[in-house]
Amino acid sequence: xxxxxxxxxxxxxxxxxxxxxxxxxxxxxxxxxxxxxxxxxxxxxxxxxxxxxxxxxxxxxxxx
Amino acid sequence: xxxxxxxxxxxxxxxxxxxxxxxxxxxxxxxxxxxxxxxxxxxxxxxxxxxxxxxxxxxxxxxx
Numbered sequence: 399x400x401x402x403x404x405x406x407x408x409x410x411x412x413x414x415x416x417x418x419x420x421x422x423x424x425x426x427x428x429x430x431x432x433x434x435x436x437x438x439x440x441x442x443x444x445x446x447x448x449x450x451x452x453x454x455x456x457x458x459x460x461x462x
Numbered sequence: 463x464x465x466x467x468x469x470x471x472x473x474x475x476x477x478x479x480x481x482x483x484x485x486x487x488x489x490x491x492x493x494x495x496x497x498x499x500x501x502x503x504x505x506x507x508x509x510x511x512x513x514x515x516x517x518x519x520x521x522x523x524x525x526x
Contacts, residue, residue: 401516423514436517450487450514452465453500 401436402455407448413458417441420457423450429462465500466519471512477522481505484521487514493526 404416404423422434426442433441445459468480468487486498490506497505509523 421515421517423516425511425513447489449489451485452487452516453485 402450402452402457404433404441404443404457404459406445406461407458408461413456416443416459423457431459433457466514466516466521468497468505468507468521468523470509470525471522472525477520480507480523487521495523497521 401419401421403418404420405413406416407413417433417435417439419435420433421436424432426432429444429446431443431445446462448458448460450457465483465485467482468484469477470480471477481497481499481503483499484497485500488496490496493508493510495507495509510526512522512524514521
């Protein structure tokens with residue numbers, strides 16, 4: 399499957415899982431993001447997007 | 463392969479290809495995005511991100 403999982407990355411480069419198997423990612427307003435995974439689980443987070451690495455299946459955010 | 467292709471979507475919902483097989487997507491500044499695909503081709507675009515649909519392998523931007 400081709401989803402990616404969303405993580406928070408902190409100053410020490412430690413990653414904390416936000417949501418596995420994200421299928422849809424939508425920016426709502428400034429730094430507000432809507433995520434849905436393949437199981438229909440939804441999350442809305444207030445964070446800064448750092449990068450999306452599709453080869454590593456990772457969506458990396460930073461808490462703000 | 464699990465990349466997604468980046469497109470511009472216009473008012474009529476027509477999609478125009480920006481870059482195929484995007485492997486890495488990074489926001490730089492406000493609405494400035496850096497994209498790299500699996501062939502090492504790079505693009506920097508000034509656009510609004512609308513959504514990323516990983517099941518459809520699509521990264522959808524809107525020109526600004």
